[in-house]
Amino acid sequence: xSEQEKYSRRDFLKKSGYAAGGVVGGGLIASLITMQVxxxxxxxxxxxxxxxxxxxxxxxxxxxxxxxxxxxLASSCERIFPEDENGPGAIKLGVxxxxxxxxxxPWGNNTKEYMQGPFYKGEPTQGYQSRMxxxxxxxVGIKKLKEKAQSDYEKSFxxxxxxxxxxxxxAFENDDVKISGTTSAEFxxxxxxxxxxxxxxxxxxxxxxxxxxWKMKQFPGAQMSYIGKIESxxxxxxEPQSLHSMLNK
Amino acid sequence: MAKTLPKxxxxxxxxxxxxxxxxxxxxxxxxxxxxxxxGKERSTEDYLHGHDELRYALRYELMQDTxxxxxxxxxxxxxxxxxxxxxGSFLLGENLGGxxxxxxxxxxxxFPYDFEIKSMTEKKYGKGKIKDGYFVxxxxxxxxxxxxxxxxxxxxxxxxxxxxxxAGKRSNPYPTPPMKSTRSLDKFTKATKDLxxxxxxxxxxxxxxxxxxxYGMQINACQYCAFCERFGCEYxxxxxxxxxxxPAAKESGNYExxxxxxxxxxxxxxxxxxxxxxxxxxxxEEFIQPAEVVAxxxxxxNNVKFLLMSNIGKKYDPKTGKGVVGxxxxxxxxxxxxGFYEEEQFNTFMGAGALGTSINDFxxxxxDHSDLDFIHGGVVSIxxxxxxxxxNNPTPPDTPRWGKEFKNNSIKYYTRTLTIGSQGASLPYKxxxxxxxxxxxxxxxxxxxxMTYNFTQQDKNLQKYITKKAAEIxxxxxxxxxxxxxxxxxxxxxxxxxxxxxxxAIMGADPNSSVVNNYLQHWNAENLFVVGASAFAHNGGVxxxxxxxxxxxxAAEGIKKYRKNGGSLV
Ligand SMILES: Cc1cc2nc3c(=O)[nH]c(=O)nc-3n(C[C@H](O)[C@H](O)[C@H](O)COP(=O)(O)OP(=O)(O)OC[C@H]3O[C@@H](n4cnc5c(N)ncnc54)[C@H](O)[C@@H]3O)c2cc1C
Ligand code: SF4
Numbered sequence: 001x002s003e004q005e006k007y008s009r010r011d012f013l014k015k016s017g018y019a020a021g022g023v024v025g026g027g028l029i030a031s032l033i034t035m036q037v038x039x040x041x042x043x044x045x046x047x048x049x050x051x052x053x054x055x056x057x058x059x060x061x062x063x064x065x066x067x068x069x070x071x072x073l074a075s076s077c078e079r080i081f082p083e084d085e086n087g088p089g090a091i092k093l094g095v096x097x098x099x100x101x102x103x104x105x106p107w108g109n110n111t112k113e114y115m116q117g118p119f120y121k122g123e124p125t126q127g128y129q130s131r132m133x134x135x136x137x138x139x140v141g142i143k144k145l146k147e148k149a150q151s152d153y154e155k156s157f158x159x160x161x162x163x164x165x166x167x168x169x170x171a172f173e174n175d176d177v178k179i180s181g182t183t184s185a186e187f188x189x190x191x192x193x194x195x196x197x198x199x200x201x202x203x204x205x206x207x208x209x210x211x212x213x214w215k216m217k218q219f220p221g222a223q224m225s226y227i228g229k230i231e232s233x234x235x236x237x238x239e240p241q242s243l244h245s246m247l248n249k
Numbered sequence: 250m251a252k253t254l255p256k257x258x259x260x261x262x263x264x265x266x267x268x269x270x271x272x273x274x275x276x277x278x279x280x281x282x283x284x285x286x287x288g289k290e291r292s293t294e295d296y297l298h299g300h301d302e303l304r305y306a307l308r309y310e311l312m313q314d315t316x317x318x319x320x321x322x323x324x325x326x327x328x329x330x331x332x333x334x335x336x337g338s339f340l341l342g343e344n345l346g347g348x349x350x351x352x353x354x355x356x357x358x359x360f361p362y363d364f365e366i367k368s369m370t371e372k373k374y375g376k377g378k379i380k381d382g383y384f385v386x387x388x389x390x391x392x393x394x395x396x397x398x399x400x401x402x403x404x405x406x407x408x409x410x411x412x413x414x415x416a417g418k419r420s421n422p423y424p425t426p427p428m429k430s431t432r433s434l435d436k437f438t439k440a441t442k443d444l445x446x447x448x449x450x451x452x453x454x455x456x457x458x459x460x461x462x463x464y465g466m467q468i469n470a471c472q473y474c475a476f477c478e479r480f481g482c483e484y485x486x487x488x489x490x491x492x493x494x495x496p497a498a499k500e501s502g503n504y505e506x507x508x509x510x511x512x513x514x515x516x517x518x519x520x521x522x523x524x525x526x527x528x529x530x531x532x533x534e535e536f537i538q539p540a541e542v543v544a545x546x547x548x549x550x551n552n553v554k555f556l557l558m559s560n561i562g563k564k565y566d567p568k569t570g571k572g573v574v575g576x577x578x579x580x581x582x583x584x585x586x587x588g589f590y591e592e593e594q595f596n597t598f599m600g601a602g603a604l605g606t607s608i609n610d611f612x613x614x615x616x617d618h619s620d621l622d623f624i625h626g627g628v629v630s631i632x633x634x635x636x637x638x639x640x641n642n643p644t645p646p647d648t649p650r651w652g653k654e655f656k657n658n659s660i661k662y663y664t665r666t667l668t669i670g671s672q673g674a675s676l677p678y679k680x681x682x683x684x685x686x687x688x689x690x691x692x693x694x695x696x697x698x699x700m701t702y703n704f705t706q707q708d709k710n711l712q713k714y715i716t717k718k719a720a721e722i723x724x725x726x727x728x729x730x731x732x733x734x735x736x737x738x739x740x741x742x743x744x745x746x747x748x749x750x751x752x753x754a755i756m757g758a759d760p761n762s763s764v765v766n767n768y769l770q771h772w773n774a775e776n777l778f779v780v781g782a783s784a785f786a787h788n789g790g791v792x793x794x795x796x797x798x799x800x801x802x803x804a805a806e807g808i809k810k811y812r813k814n815g816g817s818l819v
Contacts, residue, residue, distance in 0.1 A: 080651040086660055107308060114319045114334045118688065122331045125324055125741035129331055166652065173650075192651055200638035201303040217663050219598050219638040222300035225472035226599035231429050235594040235664065243301055 058206055059097055062104035063135060069142050070096060072157045073191075076145065079165050080195045087216040088209070090195055098198030098207030099138075099191075108135035130182045134190060141187030144179050145172070202243050214240040222246055251526055251535035257281040259808065260525055260540040262512045262555070265347020266794060267780040267801045268546035269490030270405070272498035273464060274805035280812065282504045283538060285527050287511040288344030292491060296481035302637040306479040311351045313341035317692040320550055322742045324703045325680060326567060332689050332697065338741065339748040340479065341548065345506070346491040348548070348748060349794070353478045353602030353634060354454030354487050356408050357791035358399050358799075361392035361417045362613035362625075363674075366787065369614060370624055378624060383707065384577050384677040385624075388786045389758035390767040392417045395799050398806075402798030403452075406488035407460035407468050410452030415609040428457045428471065433595050433667050434606045437631040440725035446608040451630060452795070453603035454488040464497030475635025477602030487602065510536075513693050515543060515559040515777070522561070522777045528693060542808055544778045545754075546801075549578075552783040553683045553753035554698040562754075562764050562773045565682050567701075573764050575684050577677035577752035578700065579788035582708045582737060584627065584715035585670040588728025589645055594664045597636045605632035611671075611718055612790050623710040625674035627790030629719055631667065638663065646732055667726065669719040672747065673712060674790035678705045683753045702740055709737045749793050751785035756800075758819075766819045768807025769800060775817055780804045 064070045074096040083089030090096070102108055110133040122129040130137060148168050149157040157165065171177050173192075175185035198207030200214065202222065208214060214221050220238035224246070229236050258280035261268040268284050276282045304310045313319075313336065321330035342348030362369055367387050370378050379385045400420050410423035427450035430438075441448045455471035462468065469486040477487060485492050498504040507529075514526040516537070524539035545552045556562055556574045565576035607630040609615055618624055642659035643666040649655050686699035704712075716733045723731040757763025760772040769784055771777040780801050782793045789796070807818050 081656055082653050084653055084656060086657060089656075110316075110335075112309065112314050112316055112335075114315045114332045116332070116689065120329060120331060123324065123328065123739075125739050125743070126322055126331045126333075127337060127741075127743040128334045169651075195651075196642065197303055197307065197639050202301055205303060214638065217638050217660050219663070222476075223474065225474055226596075227429075227470075227472045229596070230431055230473040230599050232596060233432055236596055236599075243298060246298060246300070 058101070059094075061100055063100045063108060068146075068156075069139075070100065072142050072145050073099060073138070075158050075165060076169060076191060077195045077198070079162065079169055080192055081199055088212050090199065092209065093199055093213055094207045094209040095195055095198030098201065098205050099194045101206050102194060102197075103135045103138055108138070109133055128186075130186065132181050137182045137187050137190060140179055140182065141172075141184070141191065144177055144184065144187075148177060204243055211240045211242060251537045253537040253539065256524070256539040256541070257283050258540065258812065259283070259542045259544060260285060260538050261544045261546045262515075262525060263287070263347060263547035263551070264345055264490070264495070264506055265342055265546065265548065266349040266490050266494075266798055268544070269346070269349070269494040269498070270402070270798060270801040271544050271546060271780065271805050271808070272504050273494040274802065275808060276498040276501040276503035278809055280503060282498065283540070284504065284506040285510040285512050285525065285538065286345055286506060286508050287530065288508065290345050290506075290508050291350070291481070293481070293483060293485045296483040299480050299483060300474070300476045302476075302639050305351075305476070306637060307639060309336050309340060311342075311344065311479070311481065312336055312348075313343040318697070319691075320698040320700055321686040321689050322700045322702070324701075324739050326701060330686055330699045330701070333742050337743045338746050339750055340745070341550065341748070345495070345508070346489050349490045350481045351479050352454075352489070352748075352794065353792075355603040355605070355632075355792045356403065356406060356410075356452045356454050356795045357628065358416060359392070359789040359791065359796045360609075360613045363787070363789045364388045364390060364392050364395070366625070373614065374618065378618070380707070382679045383705075384679065384762075386757060386762060386786050388767070389756055389763065390803075394767075395796075395803065396420055398799035398802040399795060401463075401802045402795060405462050405464070405493050405798070406454045407456050407462055408452050408454060408488075409457040411450050413449040413609060414447045415612070415615055423452060425457050425460050428453050428455065428601065428604050429473070430606075431596065431599075431604070431633050433597070433633055434604070434631055436667070436726045437606050437669070437722070440722055441608050444722065444725055446610040448606050448608050451603055451605040451607050451632070453601070455482075455601040455603050456486055456488070462493060464494065464500075466493055466496055468492060471601050473599055473601045473604065475598060475600045475637070477600070478634050511693065512547070512555070513695060515545070515555050515561065517559045517561050517774060520774070522774050542776045542778065542811065544780055544804070544808070546780050548781055549750045549753055549783045550683075550698050552779050552781055554685070556754055556764070556779065557683075557685050557698075558695060561771060561777065564684065567679060567682055570679055573755070573762065575682045575753050577755045577786060578681050578683050578702060579675040579677055579751045579785065580702065580740070581675050581747050581749045581788055581790070582627075582673035582704065582712050583670065583746060584673050584712045584719060584734055585668060586716060586720035586723045586731050586733045587643060587666050587668045588723040588726060589643075589662055589730045589732070590665045590667065590727075591729040595667060597633065597664055597666075598638075600633035600635035602634050603632075604634065605630050611715055621710070621714065623707045623714065625676065625790060626711065627671045627673040627715055629669065629671045629715065629722065631669055636663070645730060667723070667728070669723050671715045671719055672749070672790050672792065673708065673715055675751070675788040676705070676707055677752060677787055678707075681705070704737045704740050712737045749782070749788060751782040751788040751793060754779045754783040755786045756784040757786060766817070767803070768810075768818045769804040770807055770811065770818050775815070776811065778804050778808060
């Protein structure tokens with residue numbers, strides 16, 4: 001990692017209002033970020049990670065229908081991939097919008113998948129056997145997260161502390177929560193996978209804002225060729241590039 | 250009513266490597282060849298904007314649409330088989346070029362040992378060495394007999410490689426020199442040499458320099474762009490059927506490809522096949538394509554499915570151990586170890602599908618098995634295929650799977666891990682087989698293929714042994730911490746392993762224990778050739794496609810002979 005990049009990363013964190021090395025990713029803070037994303041005027045707020053003050057026209061719902069569900073998703077993603085001294089977390093990276101858009105498309109509708117019955121509960125080695133598509137699984141999964149927050153803490157999921165949110169998510173991961181038609185573990189695994197996808201997929205999909213996911217990981221994105229660098233003895237740090245910039249090459 | 254079309258010399262079911270090779274060889278020879286491909290046309294231009302991990306590597310843009318057709322799976326006969334609803338363990342091909350478009354291009358030959366595994370094992374270790382229940386058998390062809398066909402396939406691809414001191418004899422050197430090396434490959438080379446092994450560069454279909462093949466087709470030089478495995482090559486630098494062989498067939502004027510044509514039946518009169526039935530999936534129209542010769546080139550799964558649906562040959566019955574169609578399905582196992590490096594950072598995000606270095610000191614019978622509870626072995630390698638960030642999040646054991654520590658470690662170790670991998674050979678076992686599913690149907694109303702498969706005791710023992718060797722190499726390379734791959738439990742259809750499925754319509758010298766002869770001609774239908782890894786009598790410990798390509802050249806020669814003389818070729 002070059003010195004310069006280290007600096008800009010720290011700089012970024014300062015500007016975003018969370019001190020490097022300080023406690024970040026707490027549930028309260030996560031919900032604050034959610035509020036920022038959700039309730040402030042996107043024209044003035046999202047600019048830090050979007051690299052400009054342009055409208056983010058695709059920061060809108062294609063799949064979700066109400067803000068509350070979206071906030072629960074956003075808070076959960078942030079717990080899976082929190083903001084820290086490495087850089088932004090899921091929310092600032094746009095992951096909740098990434099997932100929203102994915103759920104609205106072929107992936108959420110299992111378009112390329114065999115969805116004919118009969119349906120039976122299979123062995124873990126047999127994979128996905130739910131009769132619901134992913135969109136439906138996210139709907140019931142998020143509903144269950146909300147119910148669990150109410151029944152365990154009498155609060156909404158976003159109001160919980162990071163530790164409390166983690167407890168609930170861990171219960172889902174361990175399959176300790178019953179959901180009809182799917183399992184809490186299946187939903188959690190899907191959400192975990194989608195979060196990581198949103199962090200590192202090409203920014204055209206609405207996540208990985210400003211390629212910050214790639215910058216953290218020192219992945220240079222869509223490069224044309226490494227033939228001049230492949231034999232290098234040293235680690236090569238390359239400014240990332242997205243597919244958008246390959247359009248005219 | 251299906252419309253019957255004019256008869257042709259040869260019809261191939263599918264146009265991947267096998268269908269493409271047959272087309273090039275036979276159309277050039279003057280035969281009228283029709284290739285029926287269920288998917289669409291595609292070419293190098295379609296890959297220019299393809300450096301998209303999500304779309305290609307994770308949403309399977311180039312691969313089989315499992316909403317239309319898939320297979321069912323269970324670990325054993327007592328379980329209920331359920332559909333593989335999404336791709337996972339292996340990534341089946343669809344569209345022009347088949348899986349040959351999104352392959353890596355690691356192009357190893359099998360070893361002389363593979364073809365005579367039974368005789369060699371019994372000769373050296375006695376009859377008891379091969380345990381009950383394993384259908385280990387010779388292939389009905391020797392390495393030396395297959396060598397000229399390997400040579401043809403490697404010339405068609407322009408394989409970049411160097412002499413492997415432990416491999417079978419070559420009649421010619423590799424067409425192009427090995428690819429460039431990297432720091433991590435060099436570390437592997439040094440460590441394996443220090444341990445007394447014999448490293449060599451992986452033979453690669455990502456070419457080290459521009460090359461013209463025997464058909465006059467140009468293949469370009471690899472740019473190490475790292476979007477290779479699961480992607481098409483935008484440079485035309487990865488040999489695939491679409492650039493290497495199919496244009497040769499087209500140039501002859503004797504070849505026609507029909508896209509969106511899904512074959513639904515091989516028409517069999519109990520003695521010979523007369524042609525195939527297919528549906529144009531866009532218009533819904535049905536056709537019968539009569540042919541002098543039918544070649545099944547639809548990959549392992551559908552090659553076997555067609556034989557079972559059309560009742561050609563005796564179906565394998567696991568209860569009695571009798572019958573052959575669907576028997577000897579094999580896969581591969583993946584021993585290995587991952588090294589975590591605290592001090593060094595590697596350019597693991599660069600690479601190419603077949604960039605790597607290997608040893609064969611633990612392949613076949615290159616090491617003594619007297620005191621070992623398994624036979625065969627596997628190649629041990631380091632590869633640099635281009636790690637992409639969604640799929641690669643290595644963390645040391647005990648790291649949680651999400652949250653702050655996960656984030657930190659997965660970012661840190663993304664460029665600080667090197668994996669020593671292996672492909673362990675897989676031997677046929679009586680409980681591992683393919684048949685037709687009694688319940689689930691594809692989009693055309695045909696039964697899905699049913700796979701009954703689990704890892705065997707042989708697999709488990711082999712996995713343990715080679716994993717230990719891989720871990721030793723990792724340590725020798727200087728890893729701060731080495732994490733060996735876990736021991737094998739039950740096979741799962743979920744995580745990607747390899748697309749190295751084999752068997753189900755195996756070749757051999759005896760019709761009682763094989764489906765096709767050593768020209769891949771069906772024992773029960775002399776004008777039917779079943780071409781692909783379905784013919785492997787077991788799966789070796791390296792990638793299969795060099796052997797698949799060689800067998801396709803062999804089958805092409807067989808079809809030429811058959812068209813001249815008729816009858817059984819052996
Ligand atoms: C990610 C990946 C990496 C790989 N890497 C390597 C490697 O490094 N080295 C190696 O040796 N091998 C590798 N392989 C394996 C290699 O791709 C296959 O061995 C090879 O492509 C098989 O060729 P084939 O002609 O038998 O089948 P395919 O390439 O699968 O072609 C079969 C064709 O038949 C068509 N078809 C099937 N059914 C029908 C039907 N009913 N009607 C009409 N058409 C039909 C399909 O659409 C397809 O186009 C890899 C595979 C994958 C998926
Ligand atoms: S790594 Fe080489 S062969 Fe593979 S896609 Fe890139 S340029 Fe083509």
